[in-house]
């Protein structure tokens with residue numbers, strides 16, 4: 001393909017999709033073939049400034065727009081997302097690699113956040129308390145905070161941007177988005193649909209780039225809040241730099257999610273759920289169940305787990321019947337394969353080896369098949385690092401207490417699951433395990449948007465989580481008004497110099 005014929009990703013500035021004037025471009029690859037399918041600019045300083053200026057100018061009129069008008073825009077938006085779900089999913093599969101069915105799930109989970117945002121009139125209600133003193137009432141308003149920004153990862157090109165700008169904007173903020181430079185296409189179509197739904201020019205601006213764009217967002221004084229989702233090194237940096245500059249920052253980061261298998265669990269369900277949650281999306285989910293702890297005799301189920309995992313079909317995401325697509329890049333493949341080798345070198349047993357998986361017709365793709373390492377111990381690199389690939393590491397424990405201690409000693413706290421038919425075991429687990437999101441016979445317990453995404457410990461920095469009531473809090477501030485209306489004959493007769501109580 002002639003390089004100049006590769007489509008370029010536009011910037012969205014002040015309501016216009018424009019070509020960047022930058023001289024620095026990054027290639028976007030189809031992970032199933034490694035062909036270049038597009039190019040994305042590293043926005044220039046001038047372009048980034050223009051984007052924030054546009055957000056700043058749009059802020060006052062947008063925050064003054066009636067809440068019902070903002071609601072109407074998002075009601076139209078959710079319908080447009082539904083109408084275009086296939087198109088959005090195709091873009092995700094092209095740039096990210098996951099299967100089309102999984103890509104639709106990616107859009108669908110984001111759509112649910114938009115649907116939640118449509119209940120904004122009740123979500124923005126303040127509180128009132130009449131007669132807190134003689135003739136005196138107090139009430140609160142929930143108000144937007146200004147220009148907000150979102151920095152997204154590659155693994156959920158629809159869902160994660162949709163955790164960000166719809167909630168921020170429906171509250172009355174304007175929004176600057178920086179999608180992952182590896183998968184910008186879906187965000188651009190989502191932005192076009194929002195424009196079609198009636199969002200005024202300047203309410204959503206989009207810049208592209210890497211570190212320079214991220215640091216620009218952390219430093220620009222007009223930006224009041226940053227939502228970040230991605231890896232720990234980036235998330236820690238953004239949290240520190242943004243907070244130092246006086247911004248609110250919520251930072252969702254990496255994970256090592258454990259599934260605890262009790263001997264009393266429903267064997268068939270548990271094995272299927274482990275396989276789906278470890279290898280779905282090629283393990284590139286922050287809530288992937290990447291670590292299994294078999295308690296007691298449940299370890300006898302390992303051969304069946306291996307057999308079931310073997311039956312998954314590795315293929316390009318747009319091919320019929322594909323279960324496991326490619327990894328995002330050749331570098332990711334090398335990294336995942338070297339972590340598998342490190343497990344072998346450190347004494348783990350390779351029960352299933354997905355390296356050298358050959359996918360006919362896609363020989364240049366970044367494929368790694370389902371891989372299982374057993375006999376893993378906590379000091380091994382394949383346990384201490386987030387692998388972010390289709391690799392299940394298996395540990396064993398004699399008791400539930402031992403399993404809980406292991407998990408609580410792991411620095412991450414994103415998600416976990418227990419498989420059991422015993423209510424008391426499940427209750428003990430949910431109370432004692434120090435992880436923010438817990439599934440009981442549910443392998444990937446990502447909460448629906450009426451709740452919040454509550455990863456904890458090393459998986460999160462900040463104090464207010466994404467979406468749900470916490471998401472509304474993140475994107476709003478409270479103004480409290482105390483007023484006194486006395487009858488005309490009740491005049492204050494002398495100055496009150498003591499603290500009113």
Ligand code: NAD
Pocket residue numbers: 151152153154155156178179180181209210211214215229230231232233234235237252253254255285286386388414453455459
């Ligand atoms: P990433 O950190 O490489 O990239 C995320 C964003 O940060 C991108 O927009 C990128 O341009 C920017 N970035 C990357 N490195 C940076 C740096 N050093 N300084 C400043 N900015 C930087 O993450 P990724 O590879 O796109 O996504 C995978 C990671 O995201 C995994 O660790 C996964 O667990 C995590 N994740 C977490 C959640 C969650 O909710 N906890 C959800 C999805 C993904």
